[in-house]
Amino acid sequence: xxxxxxxxxxxxxxxxxxxxxxxxxxxxxxxxxxxxxxxxxxxxxxxxxxxxxxxxxxxxxxxxxxxxxxxxxxxxxxxxxxxxxxxxxxxxxxxxxxxxxxxxxxxxxxxxxxxxxxxxxxxxxxxxxxxxxxxxxxxxxxxxxxxxxxxxxxxxxxxxxxxxxxxxxxxxxxxxxxxxxxxxxxxxxxxxxxxxxxxxxxxxxxxxxxxxxxxxxxxxxxxxxxxxxxxxxxxxxxxxxxxxxxxxxxxxxxxxxxxxxxxxxxxxxxxxxxxxxxxxxxxxxxxxxxxxxxxxxxxxxxxxxxxxxxxxx
Numbered sequence: 001x002x003x004x005x006x007x008x009x010x011x012x013x014x015x016x017x018x019x020x021x022x023x024x025x026x027x028x029x030x031x032x033x034x035x036x037x038x039x040x041x042x043x044x045x046x047x048x049x050x051x052x053x054x055x056x057x058x059x060x061x062x063x064x065x066x067x068x069x070x071x072x073x074x075x076x077x078x079x080x081x082x083x084x085x086x087x088x089x090x091x092x093x094x095x096x097x098x099x100x101x102x103x104x105x106x107x108x109x110x111x112x113x114x115x116x117x118x119x120x121x122x123x124x125x126x127x128x129x130x131x132x133x134x135x136x137x138x139x140x141x142x143x144x145x146x147x148x149x150x151x152x153x154x155x156x157x158x159x160x161x162x163x164x165x166x167x168x169x170x171x172x173x174x175x176x177x178x179x180x181x182x183x184x185x186x187x188x189x190x191x192x193x194x195x196x197x198x199x200x201x202x203x204x205x206x207x208x209x210x211x212x213x214x215x216x217x218x219x220x221x222x223x224x225x226x227x228x229x230x231x232x233x234x235x236x237x238x239x240x241x242x243x244x245x246x247x248x249x250x251x252x253x254x255x256x257x258x259x260x261x262x263x264x265x266x267x268x269x270x271x272x273x274x275x276x277x278x279x280x281x282x283x284x285x286x287x288x289x290x291x292x293x294x295x296x297x298x299x300x301x302x303x304x305x306x307x308x309x310x311x312x313x
Contacts, residue, residue: 001026001027001061001062001076001153001154001185002024002025002026002027002060002062002063002185003024003025003026003048003059003060003061003154003185003187004023004024004059004060005021005022005023005024005044005048005057005059006022006057006058006059006060007020007021007022007056007057007058008020008021008022008044008047008054008056008057008058008059009021009054009055009056009057010040010043010044010047010052010054010055010209011055016208016209017040017043017209018040018043018044018047018054018209019040019208019209019210020057020209020210021040021044021057021204021206021209021210021211022057022211023204023211023214025185025187025201025202026185027153027183027184027185028180028183028184028185028201029180029185029186029201029202030176030179030180030186030188030199030200030201030202031185031186031187031188031200031201031202031203031204032188032189032190032193032196032200032202032203032204032217032300033045033187033188033189033203033204033206034189034190034193034196034203034204034205034206034300034304035189035205035206035207035308036207036308039206039207039208039209040206040208040209041158041189041206042082042158042189044206045079045156045158045187045189047059047066048061048066048077048156048187049077049079049156050066050070050073050074050077051079053067054066054067061073061076061077061154062076062153062154064076075103075150075152076152076153076154077152077153077154077155077156078146078147078148078149078150078152078154078155078156079147079155079156079158080140080143080144080147080155080156080157080158080160081143081158082158082159082160082162083139084131084139084140084142084143086131086132087130087131087132088130088132089130090130090131091127091128091129091130091131092118092123092126092127092128092129092131092134092142093114093118093127093128095131095142095146096114096117096118096142096145096146096149097110097114099146099149100113100114100149100150103149103150105149105150113149113150113151114149117145117146117148117149118145120145120148120178121141121142121144121145121148121175122141122171123138123141123142123145126138135168136163136164136165136168137164137165137167137168137171137172140160140161140164140168140172141171141172141175143160144157144160144175152184153183153184153185154184154185154186154187155179155184155185155186155187156186156187157186157187157188157189158189159189159190159191160172160188160190161190161192161195162190162191169192169195173195173198173199176188176199177199180199180201188200193299193300193301193304194299194300194301196300197217197299197300197301200217200300201216201217202214202215202216202217202220203215203217203220203300203303205220205303205304205307205308207307207308207309212307212308213303213307217300220300220303231268231269231270231271231272231276231295232266232267232268232295232296232302233266233267233268233269233276233279233293233294233295233296234260234264234265234266234292234293234294234296235248235264235265235266235267235283235290235292235293235294236262236263236264236265236290236291236292237263237264237265237288237289237290237291238263238289238291239263239288239289240263241259241260241261241262241263241264241265242259243288244259244263244265244283244288245257245258245259245265245267247283247286247288248265248267248279248283251279251282251283253269253270253271253275253278253279254267254268254269254279255267255268255269255270256268264292266296267279273295276293276295280293
């Protein structure tokens with residue numbers, strides 16, 4: 001199963017919400033969709049989910065065009081919006097059962113499908129509660145369950161972690177990990193980029209409706225295109241942080257240093273491990289009582305801040 005976005009454009013009058021986006025990912029991949037507010041993420045996802053039509057270009061799910069075969073695409077795809085619609089008089093079980101019926105599931109198959117997603121998303125204990133009574137985290141679980149009710153091979157998730165408390169975010173991350181193990185193709189947008197680094201195989205970074213970078217997380221973090229952010233290292237000393245910062249700035253190769261409190265300083269350098277080792281030796285030679293020296297692996301947040309300018313369409 002492959003998902004492809006090819007030259008996708010969506011204009012609203014003179015506003016170019018999506019301006020020639022192209023990327024692809026496969027079954028078994030969790031792909032992050034990253035960009036500032038107003039960059040075109042939701043519009044692209046809505047087009048993929050057949051909820052909107054592109055001005056030009058196309059997207060394909062398992063070779064099926066979202067423009068020409070929307071019904072076929074819907075059978076292969078589940079969509080998790082950024083918020084579950086409010087329903088005043090329907091329970092969790094009734095809601096999931098309704099969508100199972102909408103997808104044509106009948107009898108024993110429908111009951112098994114509903115019970116399966118209730119168990120998988122861990123909502124069995126709240127299945128008789130009204131949707132309007134649920135917390136944000138529980139609503140997101142129900143929304144994921146609804147998207148999975150017909151066992152789609154592709155899942156599109158628009159800001160599923162928005163507004164969740166720390167525990168709910170951890171539970172959602174575990175749920176996404178389980179979905180990845182089920183060999184789903186997942187496209188997920190989020191502003192919590194450090195968490196995306198942990199769960200994603202790849203990512204697309206967009207701004208002003210255009211793709212800035214795309215590829216596997218490893219390729220993005222290594223900076224294969226030569227635009228990787230500077231290497232960061234955290235140093236902790238028994239002495240004052242300001243003294244450590246000044247000592248670091250006197251060492252060749254250190255481009256920036258910031259006090260983080262409690263004798264801790266984070267510095268940036270343009271070199272690799274060899275330069276980092278030399279900087280540590282120089283600190284020891286200066287008599288700095290270093291107790292921690294930790295290279296910080298770049299994450300999607302670093303890449304995002306490095307390649308975007310905060311512009312909107």
